[in-house]
Amino acid sequence: MNSTTTKAVDLDNPTFEQKSTAIADLRAVLSDEINEYCSDSEKSGAMIKTWYQWRKDACIDDMPVCKPDNLYPVPYPIRGYLSVADANLTAGVQVKESQIKLNRFFGGGCWHKRDKDDHPVYIERIGRYKIKDIPRMCTMGELFEFHYIMQEFIGRTIFPECSQLAGREISKQVVIFDLAGISIGMLSHLPALNMLREMLAKDQLYYPECMHRTYVVNAPAMFVTAWKLIRGWLDPRVISKVHILGKDYSKTLLEQIPAENLPSFLGGSCRCSHMAGGCVPSTTMNNYINLPRKAYNNLRHQTQLSYSSPRHSFTFDVVPTTPATSAANSPVGTPLLGYASWFGLKRDSPRINSNSSF
Numbered sequence: 001m002n003s004t005t006t007k008a009v010d011l012d013n014p015t016f017e018q019k020s021t022a023i024a025d026l027r028a029v030l031s032d033e034i035n036e037y038c039s040d041s042e043k044s045g046a047m048i049k050t051w052y053q054w055r056k057d058a059c060i061d062d063m064p065v066c067k068p069d070n071l072y073p074v075p076y077p078i079r080g081y082l083s084v085a086d087a088n089l090t091a092g093v094q095v096k097e098s099q100i101k102l103n104r105f106f107g108g109g110c111w112h113k114r115d116k117d118d119h120p121v122y123i124e125r126i127g128r129y130k131i132k133d134i135p136r137m138c139t140m141g142e143l144f145e146f147h148y149i150m151q152e153f154i155g156r157t158i159f160p161e162c163s164q165l166a167g168r169e170i171s172k173q174v175v176i177f178d179l180a181g182i183s184i185g186m187l188s189h190l191p192a193l194n195m196l197r198e199m200l201a202k203d204q205l206y207y208p209e210c211m212h213r214t215y216v217v218n219a220p221a222m223f224v225t226a227w228k229l230i231r232g233w234l235d236p237r238v239i240s241k242v243h244i245l246g247k248d249y250s251k252t253l254l255e256q257i258p259a260e261n262l263p264s265f266l267g268g269s270c271r272c273s274h275m276a277g278g279c280v281p282s283t284t285m286n287n288y289i290n291l292p293r294k295a296y297n298n299l300r301h302q303t304q305l306s307y308s309s310p311r312h313s314f315t316f317d318v319v320p321t322t323p324a325t326s327a328a329n330s331p332v333g334t335p336l337l338g339y340a341s342w343f344g345l346k347r348d349s350p351r352i353n354s355n356s357s358f
Contacts, residue, residue, distance in 0.1 A: 051206055058148070064094050065152045075099065075149045077281050079272050080113035080261065081120075083161045086274070088281050088288065098142040105130040105137065107181075108282025111158060113261035113270070118166035119212045120158045120173045121257060123266070127181035127218065128284045135191035140198060147199060151207050172212035174256060176266065180218040187226040200233050208235075213256065214242045217249040217266065 014022070026048070055061060066072040068083040073095055077088045091100050107128025112121050134143070154173060162170035186192070203210075216223070223244070231239050245252060250267025262268025263279035272279040277288030 063149050063152055065156050067157050075153050077110040079110055081161055083157060088276055099146055102138055102146050104283055105133045107284050108280045110280045112279055115174045115257045118162050118170055120162055122173050123176045123280050125178045125282055127179045128282055130284060131186045131192045132189055135195055172210055174212050175214040177216045178218055184222050197233050204235055211241055216244045219244050219246055
């Protein structure tokens with residue numbers, strides 16, 4: 001009886017020959033239409049068919065995804081990339097109300113530069129979420145749409161840039177979930193957990209193998225109970241890439257990410273002081289102005305570019321609609337008195353005027 005030894009395949013770093021064999025085997029079970037659409041995939045035929053039909057039914061390819069060759073806005077804050085300028089999510093014309101609404105409840109997130117191996121780094125301040133408001137004020141459809149456009153953005157824009165800079169294919173990201181500020185009530189809120197379960201299921205089905213590593217930092221002891229539940233929703237390969245850390249996490253993060261690319265609140269040296277909200281803007285922490293859509297109706301801005309003092313400023317008028325929103329001694333319907341810097345709002349001038357020196 002002949003015996004052969006099969007060498008285990010490292011799915012994170014397959015050889016060219018292993019990729020070619022897997023692709024050839026897969027193409028044999030796919031239709032010509034799907035083969036033409038999917039030029040490179042290692043998943044099973046059944047999964048690809050489901051994925052392909054979902055993309056068509058949900059019009060995923062028609063989503064307004066920000067790329068270097070178009071004028072679509074970024075779907076979420078971003079820092080430190082060449083193909084897209086540093087930006088926050090703002091209520092522009094092509095940003096849906098559902099995106100602005102969800103952003104009010106999110107604790108603050110950002111694609112923030114790259115790790116030592118050129119993987120993009122995504123940071124989310126889960127502990128600052130208004131978790132109970134999300135299922136109460138938002139639908140699953142709105143959450144999925146928001147999430148899908150973010151996934152498409154990283155796939156169509158960020159991964160290609162990182163691949164070009166690295167000189168090799170980059171198709172996975174490093175994720176940091178900061179749980180600072182989380183409570184037992186947030187971890188045990190069933191409607192929010194159900195939303196999370198559904199989103200994780202969609203990610204594993206439609207966006208598999210996109211995570212290089214995930215670090216959960218500032219994890220309190222009570223998170224252990226929630227993790228036992230959450231890990232039951234995840235593929236074993238995903239679980240193996242998740243690292244649960246407490247408060248002593250900086251050394252581990254710095255082994256993965258250069259100090260200059262890691263925000264100071266996570267143990268690095270980056271502050272992104274040129275941007276509203278710094279490295280990771282958060283509406284719930286009030287570290288930057290989250291302007292409502294109506295504020296953009298009369299928005300006037302001016303930009304000066306020079307080596308000595310680059311500067312951007314904008315001025316807008318806000319008209320209160322109720323006595324509660326008007327200034328102390330101002331009649332309803334007159335402009336609010338206020339001055340808005342990047343980091344706060346003080347009502348003491350005829351207009352809201354924001355200036356930032358980079």
